[in-house]
Amino acid sequence: MENHAQSLFSLLLLLLFTISREVGAQAPFRVYDDCSLSKLFVFGDSYVDTGNFQNSPSFKPPYGTTFPGKPAGRFSDGYVLTDYIASFLKIQSPIPYNMRDTVGKSNLTYGMNFARGGSGIFKTLVDGPNMTTQIDFFQNLIQQNVYTKQDLQSSLALVNAAGNDYATFLLRNGSTKDLPFFMKSLIDQLSLDLKRIQSFGVGKIAVGLLEPMGCLPQATVFTSYKNCMDAINLVSYSHSQMLLQAVKNLNQEIGKQVFITLDLYNAFLSKIAEMQKARAAKPTLMNPLEPCCVGVSKDDFCGSVDEKGAKKYNVCEKPEESFFWDNFHPSQNGWHQVYNAIQTSLQQLSQGKF
């Protein structure tokens, strides 16, 4: 398996070098206007889902131990990216779409979270609404006048997806020679999705660049959690570069700087590197590439139990020192670090400077 994976990744590496990389650094931002964003609408996957995936591990122990203190649908021990973005806007984290009919009207004040763990821009291995369908849900609410034009104008949309699309592509053994084509079709579809959200009148739209997938514990376990897999990271890098260009084109097309990107790619890399450096000086610190919560055997995962309900996973002593919570997701501390790393983009958003 390991060799097989390694050779697949080397192949990926070679093929990816054939993808044209015309994309340079992001254009310097210009002053746009002052804006006050008081609602948040969220689309995408488990990195931003706060409770739309019933019956998933996120609703089982030990998820949610740090916040809210019990499992409640976040793929983390506590806060995820959405919660930090909401705190940045000084609003409550928007309620999950699944809860819309069970909460009071006042709970719709801060927007809504349509994101669903396991989902993608296209169909993935996990059942559930893809990005298109999540946007359909949003459109239905707008048509029902749950949110007005003014509401939308003072809203931020947070969009984060693609990781599950690549995982699906690789697990389905899509031929690596098709990867550049797959990447292009993903970016094209995501551009359409972003344009559609903007067409409703949403004021600002922040889209996540792709995390370095080769640093996820699922990949680093093959190196005993020592190194990220560069060949896989190159997929994330290429995707992120293409997305930067796509977002630049969208802003040019509409003649306004409505879209910004959140550079999760470099945020993950720089924070992991910082934590590795800190650990070199103080070896008792946790290895940032090692997940806090792991299955006891390779068939178990964070949250699994046996027939008798006995837990088949272990949780680290200090989740607040970890970067990753499980094999795929940052812990609350990990997200906090990432949030710190993307402050510059976010400050520009709050000041209306792009």
Ligand SMILES: *[C@@H]1O[C@H](CO)[C@@H](O)[C@H](O)[C@H]1NC(C)=O
């Ligand atoms: C609904 O709003 C109330 C009042 O702000 C708050 O206490 C409660 O936590 C909210 N419920 C959810 C599910 O967010």
Ligand SMILES: *[C@@H]1O[C@H](CO)[C@@H](O)[C@H](O)[C@H]1NC(C)=O
């Ligand atoms: C998203 O899912 C819907 C419903 O299954 C499907 O009709 C649509 O084609 C999908 N969109 C994309 C881009 O795959």
Ligand SMILES: *[C@@H]1O[C@H](CO)[C@@H](O)[C@H](O)[C@H]1NC(C)=O
């Ligand atoms: C992918 O499919 C090809 C052709 O069907 C096969 O030879 C190869 O072993 C498969 N690779 C993986 C990783 O399953």
